[in-house]
Amino acid sequence: MSDPDISSPPTARDVAKRAGVSVITVSRVMRSAPNVSPAMRDKVRAAALELGYRPNRVAGALRARETGLVAVIVPSMSHSVFPEVIDGIDHGLSGTSLRTVLGITHYDQAREAAILHDLIAWNPAAVIISGLEHHPDVHAMLAGASCPVVEVMDVDGDPIDLCVGTSQQEAGELMAAHLVETGRRRIGYVGAWGERPDRSRKRREAFAAALTRRGLDLAVHIEDAPSSLKTGRAGCAAILAEHPDLDAIHFANDDLALGALFHCRENGIRVPEDIGLAGFNGIELVGMITPRLTTIANPRFEMGICAARMLSRRLNSEYSEGDQDAQVSLPAGDTWHLPLHLSKGDTT
């Protein structure tokens, strides 16, 4: 009654021997494939249990030519945006046999290419990648990939395959309209870190264009440092030093805007009386502090969910694992444009 081989885990062959059947029967039972009699199934299951057998997914993936791995490529983990998207993806993927393999590019295009290169070699069931603008190598790999590709976050551009996100154009327009409607005229914009990712630049350009259409200029200041409260503070101080007469500043994201809020508070600048402040993203915090920050709510979690849903639909046959079929409002097209909402706070 001793284990036949303590060094390596049991294989389907071991189970087959033990149960007195063939390996393919073991395979069928473990995969819950059809055409197996209940008696056989129980016998094999018992043997598998006794040996502690686990089918080797690597071998299965090689033979069946399907890994069930979803390559998820995001630029960063250091603010809440991408974790929330990933959380959404994970939620959306639960109930399928798909697994997330993570790549973090740190906003480095060479790294993005290297990561994608590596992940594609795993023959993933799908790739979910952040943004619509990619290095030519990355674009080529995505276009040539033999699996579905979902580009998330942004819908302003030409998707390679599937796409879910919000419109940066819309964001810029929304904020410009709001600020002008509430009487602001001398408007500034603060970004960070060379405007990575690209969609922050798109939003800024759309914002500027919308102001131009209304006969207004935009003072722009871009900090070198990555986005953070501290950077927002510095950016706010810097743009006000250059343009002391601004009556509103729009920030590339809420972190920056919050930093600016602290700067104003500490320097006796009244918000919103002396100056209006607005961010982008709609993180939980902005609605909790006093004054509540005006921002645009970007549905990050939902984007993840939607990306996973689009994939489930595309891959349906192979990976569904239950009642995913009862799917809610899935739009027909390959691009899923989610709405943005202006969240009016007390700072504008």
Added chain:
Amino acid sequence: MSDPDISSPPTARDVAKRAGVSVITVSRVMRSAPNVSPAMRDKVRAAALELGYRPNRVAGALRARETGLVAVIVPSMSHSVFPEVIDGIDHGLSGTSLRTVLGITHYDQAREAAILHDLIAWNPAAVIISGLEHHPDVHAMLAGASCPVVEVMDVDGDPIDLCVGTSQQEAGELMAAHLVETGRRRIGYVGAWGERPDRSRKRREAFAAALTRRGLDLAVHIEDAPSSLKTGRAGCAAILAEHPDLDAIHFANDDLALGALFHCRENGIRVPEDIGLAGFNGIELVGMITPRLTTIANPRFEMGICAARMLSRRLNSEYSEGDQDAQVSLPAGDTWHLPLHLSKGDTT
């Protein structure tokens, strides 16, 4: 000059044919294995490039019995703690050929077991999992895993293999000492969501014990909802309703404490005069707001880095890929106890 087969990607065999060599030579070149002449190498590389050949990692992993996948299992993505740990892991793993495969348990033990089950079937090079307390099934799988296991976050307990984290005991003691030294006597504690993860319970117990040793009681209130600013607000209101005379409240984390801070501000409760507030984690925000929140800085990013370093050392032979060798201060043991620091703010 047309592609031999447009439907499926080229294999090593295709490259071998094209270069007029054997498949094993292609394999050697692609892996930069020794015993290949420069001429041969160039010839094969050229052929591979022309065909756009990428070695199939699934096949390689099956034969070589090494996937280079690191299973990372965390309870949640919805606050910054685990993304930061993952970020650290990713940083620490860069420069190796190891890749992160992610599992999110949502604090569900059954789900944790299922995820681990599934990930182990991928024959990972290592498992990094959050916490020291696991479901018996999970513990058994980890103990029986044929790869290194790193338990991160917590060092108070019996690690299965490698371990890196901070001491919850120490955290409880640190905060108790601080509050008592600064004159607080009627102390409360607010947790959330059934005290998941377990280490928040450990901290609370250590905190209570440290107060008992000083002759003080602890009023405890646990909210049902997951941690958030909103929950902190509610928890603060609730514990003060029950114990109006408290002069300090320690919260399971900074999110809760921040919520409480907003509650106090809106209800005319002066902080720190009427009541002291303290959190745990040391997120960026707590040092930026006014008043700065007292908390304990928990080195999340560093834990990730350390976990990756311990793995690099253990797996060194197979996966190192450059100058990782020049490694800094790696402690000798299998458990790496990182220090905590009390971050004194204005709220105590």
Added chain:
DNA sequence: ATGAAAGCGCTAACAT
């Protein structure tokens, strides 16, 4: 330094 043979553990395809 190069190659031939064998087979990792599983599953598709084809019997029976």
Added chain:
DNA sequence: ATGTTAGCGCTTTCAT
């Protein structure tokens, strides 16, 4: 319903 055969694409082992 069960089994036999072949082979996924690569790398180990052993020759030369």
